[in-house]
Amino acid sequence: MGELSMREAARLFDVSRPTLAKRIKEGKISARPAEGGGWLIDPSELLRAGIQARQPRRPSVVNPVVNVGQGLTGQLTTPAGSAPVNGDPHTSLLAQEVEALKTKLTEAERRAAVAEALAQERAERIEDLRRMLPPPDRAEQASGVGQRRWWFWLARNTHNER
Known part of the structure; x- marks a missing residue:
């Protein structure tokens, strides 16, 4: 190479x-x-340098799909439409893998639903807490009372030094 x-x-x-x-x-x-x-x-x-080469993948059935024309019996075929692989020992392994993936998907969907409900509950709690807060005093904010910026102190101190 x-x-x-x-x-x-x-x-x-x-x-x-x-x-x-x-x-x-x-x-x-x-x-x-x-x-x-x-x-x-x-x-x-x-x-x-210690970097290992990636292992080649197994050349077995790649991405089997259910043949729609077979209805519920569903013979597995390769995407290129080659011969059916029902007699292949890999078929049962693939079916087990599909079932495991379905189980994982169901669990992930359940966790997503729980997380969504928790987020909604937290959003409602935050909204309740916001309603409990007293409204800000608009007059104080507009006049700037109680809020003196750094330039105010700078101007006051330089004015006193002259």
Whole structure:
């Protein structure tokens, strides 16, 4: 394998580009400048720096979808419309994963509903507390009584020194 661009290295080694740039700048990874800008990195340098390559994904059934034409029986097929995979042992694993994800989704929706109710309750409590506060005295605010700014003290002190 030849040298990799920062983008390729980031993708293959599951590391962000800013992290790679930082490690190059710190001297932890040696790289050479590319012609159009950026850096070219030898994969062995990334391994030497302790960055592990991302494990390849399993080439099993990718994103199975229910074939709408089958109704409730729902034969699972690949998105490209290849042969059904009902006899495949991965089907039961996928069905278990779908059920686990449905359970997680239900739990997340329940937590979201609880959080929404709590936020609504807090908003109502804040509104009740605001109604309990006495209204501000508009005359005091308009005249500025009780509110002396820093320039007032500055003007008063410089006037006394003259």
